[in-house]
Each structure stands twice: as C-alpha cells, then as structure tokens.
Amino acid sequence: MFDIERWQEIFETLKKNKLRTFLTGLSVASGIFILVILLGFSKGIENGVKSEFEQDATNLITVWTGVTTKSYKGLNPGRYIQMKNENFDFISQKYDQHIEYETSLFSIWGAEISYKNETVNYQVRGAMPGHQFIENADMESGRFVNQADLDETRKVAVIGRKLRQDLFKDEDPINKSISIYGMNFKVIGVFIDPGGEREEQQAYIPLSTSQKVFGAGDDIRNMLFTVKMSDNFDEAVALSQNMANAVENELKLMHTVAPDDTSAVRVFNTLDEAKKIYSLVATIQAVFWFVGIGTIIAGIVGVGNIMLIIVKERTKEIGIRKALGALPMSIVGMILQEAVFVTMFAGLFGLIFGLALLEIVGPQVESDFLKYPQVDFNIALTTVFLLVFAGAIAGFIPAYRAAKIKPIVALRDE
C-alpha cells in the first residue's frame, strides 16, 4: 500500500490516460456529490419536522369538547358537552401511573390586559403547574404558576415575553401589577415558548383563579396530558393511543355521549401524529439513500468497467511482470490499488464539493419542513468507507482476471 514504486506506477498509468481517468472519476464524484446533497436534504427535512414538534411535548394528549351530533339514550343532538373539574380529577387519578404532566385549562380569548397606559388584547389562560412542561416553556425570569397559587386562588400572572415587551418595554415586570378586565394581577414570571410569538403573547393565571374571576364555576375548556415515554417508540405510541381512547370513552360515558359521536368529545394524540410524520420522514430518507447509493453503484460499475479495459490493455505487461517473477498477489494489489485510488480521489472530491455546497447554501434554507440541510461527520465518514469498499469491489473482478492471466498467453507474439 505504501510502496512508492507502486504509487508511481499508478500515477504513470493514470497520467497516460487523462481523459479516461477524468470521466471515470467524474461518474464517481457526481455519485457521491448527489448522495451527500440528498442526505443533507433528508437531514434538513428531519430538522424541519423536529422543530415543528418541538413547540409542544410530542407525547401530548389534548381533549376538548363540542356539540353532540347524535341522539343517544333519549337525549337530543345539539347538546354542548361541558367538561368539569371532577372529570379532570377522575381521569387524573385513574390514569395516574401513565401520566407525566397534566393540566386543565380555562381560557379567555382577546382579554383586555393593561399596564399603566398600555393596553393589549391577548389570550389569558387559567392553567395548572404542569402546563409549563407541556408547552415546553422556559422561564425568562420569575416562576410559573404553582400549586399554592391554585389552592389559594391567588391573583397572580405569568406573562409571555412578547406580552412583557408590549406592556413593560424595558421595565422589570416582576411584582408589578397588571390589569385584566380591570382586575389586578401580580406578575410572578416571564416565560419563553419555542412555539414563538403567538404563544408568548399569552398570560397564564391559576386555573382556580380564572374560573372564579370569569364566573366559570367548575367549567374547564381543555384537558392536556403527557404520557410517560418508554424507550421503545412504538410502545410509547401504543400506550398513548390506548390512553387517548380510554379518556375519550370515559368522558363519553360520563356525559352520556354516543360512542360513535366524533364531534362531542375530541381527543387529539400528538404522538400518533408524530409517528405518522416521522415514518414519512423515514421513508423519504430511505428513498434518498436508495437513490444516492444507486447513483454510486452506477459510478462504481463504470470504474469496474474501465478497470476491465485497463487489464485487457495491459495483458501483455502483466504477462511480462509475471515472467519476471511477479506474484499473483502483487498483480491483484496493483489493479485493486488503482481502482481504490481512483474511486477514493474522485469520491472525496465529490464529498468535499457536496459538503461545501451544503455549508454555503444550507444555513440560508429555512422553511416549515426543511431546515438547515447538513451532513454530519459520521455520515461523511460512512460515505468515505463506502467508497473504499466500493473501489475495492470495482477493482476486484478485473484484478482477479489480471491475476489469472497466463504469461505464456500474454507473451505470445501476434
């Protein structure tokens, strides 16, 4: 491998056939180039999808209600199903061992929120402490709603970053008093949500407070649960699907809703949706790999073909070498090394070119489901190994043929 003489020989033969070497190299280089670009984009799609799901916990089950559409047990359709605290408590207790975080919500849209002379109309949500984790929210300062706030029905508020900017500008909002529909709430924290500005416009107050000040009694609008994740993704999906179905059935039973009524009680299971999209992404990635590898195979077959021609052309030379005492192994080595060298060199060229393109263009690509296409180091390394392996395969058959050449046949004078 590290024999200078042999390298010199390889360079000599390659130099003698510049066009042939160039075309062979081009097919391998473009194959690798296409593979790298495809892999980059498949990573980009993965990044895009992941960031879509990052806004909320992926193992989330959301419950909301509507109007019944079917008559059931003597009850007419058109009834509005109103969930109560007791419904939430029941489910919370019954499925305690599967639930990670939980909250029920009572929200007011377009609530009038003001501080000094600034007034805005944003959503105010009555929530429980678990909501922070369900929303993947981080605290910029202060704290989130806690159990004591709920128990004592405190008039406190946690505001989003956008809301803070709108109301307080550069002022520190903690322990300042804001007014919601003229009622004073003490700001106890500012949160940041990966969901962006829309989420950060909101203000959270304790659920009990919200029910009390807005005259909602025991009414709740939504229930949100996250399911404990197991290591096995499919298992987690099955678990959360079971849980979602169970919750739906419980609620329908409690409110006397027809089991096949799809609009009265709705349960949305993010994990199930996530699974669908992730499997779609996986399919896309598999197709990309398939296409990329197919392209490389085409290039490699090209190299193999050229090497066969080279062996044919050099039959006489190989015969001479054998007559002078070349071992079959050294002939195999010579041809193999040339094939590996051509694929390696051309492949690395394609790899670097592809990586450079992704490096330059990648960071500028950012849309909903395609974000920062890139190729990580491991994949680049995999492709390099793939190349060496491919080169060896491309060279092996020609090399084997070369080793089988009988000197007597090769040296026969035509």
Place this chain on the structure above:
Amino acid sequence: MIQIKDLHKSYHMGSNSLHVLKGINFDVKEGELVSIMGSSGSGKSTLLNILGMLDEADTGSYILDNVPIKGLNEKIAAKYRNEFLGFIFQSFNLINYKSALDNVSMPLYYKGIKRKERTERAMHYLEKVGLAQWSHHLPSELSGGQKQRVAIARALASDPKVLLADEPTGALDTKTSYEVMELIQGINDEGKTILVVTHEHDIAQMTKRIVNLKDGVIIDDSKVEQVRASQYV
C-alpha cells in the same frame, strides 16, 4: 543444471488433440550455450515454455539446479522464475512506459530489493550491455538492437541460473543480430548457462551445441565448433 526425461506435451483444441512433444530427453550442464533448432511446429517454443515454467508438461520430469519442477502453483512458479530464470524474447517485451533503467530493475523489484540497491544493480547491468547513457530513455526511443540489449540486461539483473532466449535475433537485422550474439557469447564466457531457440543456422553456429527438433522429438544433438560473433562485427 537442467535434466529432462521423457517429456510429453499435448494441446487439446476441442475434440482435436495435438501431440507436440513426444518424449524429450536432454541434459544441459552449467556453463553451456545451447541452441534449439527446428522448423515451426517442431515443438521448440513449447519446450522453451516448459523450461521457463510458463507452461507445464503432461508427463516426464524436469529438474532445474537439483530442484524438481513439478505441480507448481502460480506463487511458487513466480518465485522460481524470478530466482532461476532470465527471459529474452523475440519482441523484447519491454514495458513501454518505463525507462530502460526501470525495466531492468523490474525483476529486482519483485525480488524485494530496496530501491537504492535496485537502481545500482540495474545500472551495473546496463553498463555491461553498453547502454549506461541510455538509462533514462523509454523503449520507444531506442533502436531494436538497443531494446534487445536492455532486455538482456533485465534478464541478467536478478542473476539467474539459466538464460532462456526465444528467437532473440528474430526481429533484428543481420548486423544487429551478430552484435546481440556477441553479447550473449560474452555472458556465456563468464559462465552463465544459456539456451537459445532459433531457426537461423548462422545464429545456431555461434552456440556450442545444437539440439535439432522435428515433430516433437530430438533428431540430432551435437556439439559444434563455436563461431565467434565478434569476427563479423
């Protein structure tokens, strides 16, 4: 140096079988210069190929320098060729993209000798054949006689026991042929065993012994009065 007993060789082409060598017996002692003569089809090239381990006999024994040459695999054959034999071909068989010096050092490369020593030894043999100043020329820049002399230097480079020359003057004009024969005689004078296959009588006369082959058998094997090539040059 060489002992051959009852050597047979047939070629099969489809259903036809061609019996080329029909029981060859002959010995060559160290330091001999033997020519093998015969018309085309007499089996002389086949005999040389078997001697050169480029081909194998069907039956019979072949002993080279007390080593029985039998049932060789590619690897051992390659080793023996490198160690025992030097080849000189009619069409020179130089590697055309390598300089004269690199061509001569080729057998040394396969012997596993280091580059520096290889170059020194190759240069020594190029000097011996009078081509030292042509060492960096490609074969295409050399005349026929010069190419054959490079080939002789290459055959000598690995210091083999026996030189096998297949029609070494077949592609050369008379004058150049005699120059090449002069060189071969000189090498023989230093004690090297040499076998020359030829169909030219004047070339055969320049060796010390002529073996005549016809239809696969030796019909005549006699010592001759050697004609020195130098008197024609």
